[in-house]
Every structure is written in C-alpha cells, then in structure tokens.
Amino acid sequence: MVQEGEARAEETHHLPHPFKTFPKIIIPKELDGEMKGKKHIYKIEPYQPGKPIEEVKRELGLSDVIKLASNENPLGPSPRALEAMRKSLENVSYYPDGNCAILREKLSQKLGFPPSTFVFGNGVDEIIHFIGLAFLDEGDEAIMVDPSFVRYEAAVLLNKAICRKIPLRDFQYDVDGIIDAINERTKVIFIANPNNPTGTFLSKEKLGRLVQEAEGKLIVLDEAYYEFVDDSSFPDSLSYLREGKDLIILRTFSKIYGLAGLRIGYGVAKEETIQAIEHTREPFNVNYLAQVAAVAALDDEEHLRRTQRTIWEGKRYLYEQFEKMGLFYLPTQANFIFVDVKRDSREVFQALLREGVIVRTGDIFGCPTFLRVSIGTMEQNERFIKALRKVLGGAD
Numbered sequence: 001m002v003q004e005g006e007a008r009a010e011e012t013h014h015l016p017h018p019f020k021t022f023p024k025i026i027i028p029k030e031l032d033g034e035m036k037g038k039k040h041i042y043k044i045e046p047y048q049p050g051k052p053i054e055e056v057k058r059e060l061g062l063s064d065v066i067k068l069a070s071n072e073n074p075l076g077p078s079p080r081a082l083e084a085m086r087k088s089l090e091n092v093s094y095y096p097d098g099n100c101a102i103l104r105e106k107l108s109q110k111l112g113f114p115p116s117t118f119v120f121g122n123g124v125d126e127i128i129h130f131i132g133l134a135f136l137d138e139g140d141e142a143i144m145v146d147p148s149f150v151r152y153e154a155a156v157l158l159n160k161a162i163c164r165k166i167p168l169r170d171f172q173y174d175v176d177g178i179i180d181a182i183n184e185r186t187k188v189i190f191i192a193n194p195n196n197p198t199g200t201f202l203s204k205e206k207l208g209r210l211v212q213e214a215e216g217k218l219i220v221l222d223e224a225y226y227e228f229v230d231d232s233s234f235p236d237s238l239s240y241l242r243e244g245k246d247l248i249i250l251r252t253f254s255k256i257y258g259l260a261g262l263r264i265g266y267g268v269a270k271e272e273t274i275q276a277i278e279h280t281r282e283p284f285n286v287n288y289l290a291q292v293a294a295v296a297a298l299d300d301e302e303h304l305r306r307t308q309r310t311i312w313e314g315k316r317y318l319y320e321q322f323e324k325m326g327l328f329y330l331p332t333q334a335n336f337i338f339v340d341v342k343r344d345s346r347e348v349f350q351a352l353l354r355e356g357v358i359v360r361t362g363d364i365f366g367c368p369t370f371l372r373v374s375i376g377t378m379e380q381n382e383r384f385i386k387a388l389r390k391v392l393g394g395a396d
C-alpha cells in the first residue's frame with residue numbers, strides 16, 4: 001500500500017478552472033443599477049462541470065474519447081430503466097406526479113421508513129438548495145469540510161449565512177475540528193460520506209461521536225457514493241434516524257444507478273424536517289421519466305451488483321498501476337480515485353485530453369498536482385493508464 005501523504009495546506013486556494021466556457025465573473029464594487037445581481041451571490045463560484053465528450057471531439061478533432069471525470073456509471077443505466085422509459089414516452093405530455101408517489105412508496109418499503117419521511121429533488125443538488133432555504137437565515141453558520149462538494153457552500157452563501165470550513169487532516173475528516181466549530185449560531189453540518197473529491201469517509205465510530213456532540217443541529221449526510229463502499233467500518237446512517245436523531249440522509253440515482261442525465265435524488269429524515277423542506281420545493285420539480293426510470297432501477301439488483309464488481313475490480317487495478325508508477329493515491333470508498341501525479345494537474349489534464357481521456361483536475365479542490373479519475377470499465381482504465389504513462393514520460 002502507498003504510504004500516507006502529507007496533510008494538505010490549511011488554506012485552500014481555488015485556482016481558475018482549465019475549461020471555463022463563460023466569461024470571468026467580476027464582483028462589482030457598487031451595485032447601483034437595476035439589473036445588477038445581489039451582492040452576496042458574487043461570493044459563489046459557478047459550478048464547473050466535467051468537460052463533455054462531444055466538445056473534446058470537436059475541439060481536438062478526435063473520434064474516440066472516454067470520460068472519467070464526473071463519476072458516472074461506466075456501464076450506463078439499468079436495462080430495466082431504459083425499457084420502462086421507452087414504454088412511458090407517450091405520457092410526457094402530462095405533468096409529472098409532484099409527490100413522486102410511486103417512487104416514494106417504493107423507497108418506503110425498501111428502507112423501512114414512512115412515505116412522509118422522504119423528499120425528492122432534481123438531483124441531490126436541488127435538495128441541498130432546499131435545505132439552505134429551509135434552515136439558514138442571515139448570520140447563521142453552517143459547517144463543512146474542505147475540500148468537499150461545492151454545492152454546500154453555495155446553499156449557505158445564497159441565504160447570507162456563514163460557511164465554517166474545517167480543513168481535512170491527511171485527507172481525512174477532522175471530527176475534533178468539526179465539533180470545536182459548533183456554536184449557538186450553527187444550524188447545519190454538511191458531511192459527504194464518502195467525501196468528494198478524496199473518497200475518504202467518516203467511520204461508524206466517528207459519525208456516532210459527531211451525532212452525539214451535534215445534538216440539536218441538522219446533520220446533512222450526503223451518501224451519493226455509499227453503494228460503492230466495501231469497508232465494514234462504514235456507518236449504517238439509517239440507524240440514527242430510527243433513533244430519532246436530527247439528520248437528513250441524501251442519496252442519488254446519478255451514480256450507481258446510471259441516471260445522471262435525468263437528475264433525480266432523494267432525502268430521508270424525520271417528518272418535521274421533511275415538512276420544512278417541502279415548503280421550499282417547487283411544484284413538479286422531478287420530471288416524469290426520471291421517476292419512471294428510478295422506480296425500475298430500484299428493482300434491478302443485477303445491474304447494481306455488476307456495477308459494484310466493475311468498480312471494485314477497477315479500483316484494485318488502478319491501485320496496482322499507481323503503485324508501479326510511484327504515485328501517491330488515496331484509498332477510496334467511492335467510484336473515483338484522487339491521485340497525485342506530481343505535476344501541474346492542468347497541464348496533465350490538457351495532455352490527457354489530446355490522448356482522448358477526460359479527467360478532473362485537482363486545482364479546483366486546492367490540490368494542484370492531483371487528478372480525480374473516475375473508475376471505468378477495465379478497457380477504459382487500461383487506456384487511461386497507458387495515456388497517463390505517456391504523458392508523465394513513462395511510456396514503454
């Protein structure tokens with residue numbers, strides 16, 4: 001196993017992203033015109049998605065490009081989900097079920113919680129936005145680690161609340177730092193488990209301690225990647241809900257279920273928490289085909305297991321290759337790996353693009369020599385390693 005790397009710097013420097021497609025946003029000194037935006041929104045850096053395959057083909061004149069940048073399912077959607085959508089296309093002239101009743105009942109039976117304890121969103125991102133609207137006032141504080149998923153910060157700043165960022169220690173959660181940051185103004189604590197971009201996680205013991213110490217605060221437990229976990233010390237978060245703790249667990253159909261393009265996720269929490277969030281939800285916010293596909297995907301256990309096997313096999317292969325190349329990486333509980341290529345990640349990113357491989361640069365997470373690479377099929381993983389060896393000067 002690769003030796004543990006040094007802890008990242010206490011301050012995270014968010015460098016310009018290598019593939020912005022819109023003009024640089026300038027914070028105005030004075031907002032005196034009617035069409036100027038609110039001052040506080042300019043504190044938010046617009047989200048930078050992974051570079052699309054078609055854009056790379058067009059820009060570089062390539063015919064064969066693979067994308068290992070956005071942690072999508074390399075096997076695609078469930079065949080059952082595809083078939084269910086095909087059979088439902090003629091119904092798209094109708095508005096969707098605003099309550100997601102069929103999906104709600106399906107998840108209620110699967111997870112063992114009442115239907116009234118679920119909320120649904122146009123991706124988990126939207127539910128994170130709802131949480132900010134429902135629970136944060138100006139001057140309130142929310143705690144998150146750094147680096148982590150950027151939409152937590154956006155949900156806080158949009159409501160004129162204050163972000164308390166706790167740096168990771170050796171890329172791991174600093175539970176003591178999180179607990180020490182809790183005060184009377186703290187309303188929400190955001191925890192991505194496993195964390196994005198590091199793939200590290202909060203163990204059962206550490207999460208239990210945080211839940212106990214944060215009583216009366218809402219813990220947002222974002223489990224977008226929990227189906228990829230293979231470590232026995234990972235917590236059963238639903239057990240805390242059964243005990244009546246103040247947390248909301250967020251899960252998505254974008255990752256292991258392969259429905260990222262449909263944008264659908266859900267949260268489960270105490271009924272009073274869900275009711276507060278429902279006051280902020282737009283009507284018909286989850287589209288019809290997304291609901292149809294999600295219901296069908298939940299029944300396709302074979303697709304889920306096949307995806308897990310693909311990711312776990314690919315993870316072992318990439319570990320072995322990184323070790324042979326002498327590259328430090330973080331053991332992951334997600335479907336991506338954070339690896340130090342010992343060079344400017346933007347330069348390596350651009351060189352990999354020319355080889356037809358799209359990855360994610362680490363500079364946007366404050367780690368300028370790291371790449372975040374999604375685990376693909378074995379063919380994709382082998383192609384990535386071949387391209388990386390060439391770019392780093394280690395080609396055979």
